[in-house]
Every structure is written in structure tokens, then in C-alpha cells.
Amino acid sequence: MTGVDAGQHICWSWIKRPALEMIVTEPSLEELEAQRRELFGQLADVGDFRRGSVHENYRRCGKSYCACAKVPGHPGHGPRLIWSRTGPGGKTRGRQIKPEEEQKVRAELEAYYRFAELSDQIVEVNEAICEARPPGASQPQPRPATPPAVPDGERGGSSSRSRRSSPPR
Numbered sequence: 001m002t003g004v005d006a007g008q009h010i011c012w013s014w015i016k017r018p019a020l021e022m023i024v025t026e027p028s029l030e031e032l033e034a035q036r037r038e039l040f041g042q043l044a045d046v047g048d049f050r051r052g053s054v055h056e057n058y059r060r061c062g063k064s065y066c067a068c069a070k071v072p073g074h075p076g077h078g079p080r081l082i083w084s085r086t087g088p089g090g091k092t093r094g095r096q097i098k099p100e101e102e103q104k105v106r107a108e109l110e111a112y113y114r115f116a117e118l119s120d121q122i123v124e125v126n127e128a129i130c131e132a133r134p135p136g137a138s139q140p141q142p143r144p145a146t147p148p149a150v151p152d153g154e155r156g157g158s159s160s161r162s163r164r165s166s167p168p169r
């Protein structure tokens, strides 16, 4: 009979836990799922992004007769704009960017932070969803109805975006 007892005990504490969390004003599963959809929507709108940073860099040209070598306190030639980021294996990689690139690169770097923030939030919401969904419950993931195979060369998706692929006449 001890076996039954133990089973009941496990059941009880197991039921208790979700009930407790509900008191702590957790949003409902539906609300969480709505949040997740919203975040994925925002993620799709982030656009081009890249990691890293832009910094200015001065350097000496190496010519002994140049001011950069002769004048004490000369900062070196520059500034050059360098985009650098940590690549695979933790190596820092950099590339000089042209002045006319700067604004674009900075905007793309900022977009990365939006991307990273959103993906952090998505991870958070997902964890909350995992915790809120009871075991055995099916995941109501409304798959976008698979569109019937499009016959022509028109590949699915937004028509406005795939437009640039048309060759100039």
C-alpha cells in the first residue's frame, strides 16, 4: 500500500505547483502565445543586421620621414573607420569601411541589438510557455495553411519583395 501512498503524494505536489504559479499573476498561456507571435512578427521586420562595432583608428605609415614618425605626439594617420566583430573562435576581425558606408553600417549594427533583444524576449516567452503548458496538452500552433503549389515562376511570399529579381530591360 505504500506504493499507492507515494503515488498520491507525488500527484498532489505536482498539481499544487501550477496552481501556485497562477496566483503569482502569470499571464495565461494564450496571452503568452500571443506575445510570442507578436515578437516573431517584430523579428521578421528587423531587416539587415550585423554584429560588432565601428571605431576610429589612427596608424603610422611606417615612413621614417613622415610627420607621423617625426612629430612627437602625432596620433598617426586617420581616422580610418573600422568595423570589427568577433568571428568564429573568438578572433576579432575588422574591415576598414568607407565614409559613405558608415551610416549604413551603424544602422545595421543597431538592428543587431534589436534582433538580439527580441530573440532574448522570445526565449523568455518560450520558457514561460513551456512552464505554463500542462504535460500532454497539444501545442496549438496554427500552421499557415500550406498554399497549394504555385504553378508559375512566382515563388511564395511577399510579392513586393521578390520584385527586384526581374531583369532590367
Ligand SMILES: [Zn+2]
Pocket: 060, 061, 062, 063, 066, 067, 068, 069, 077
Ligand atoms: Zn605617416
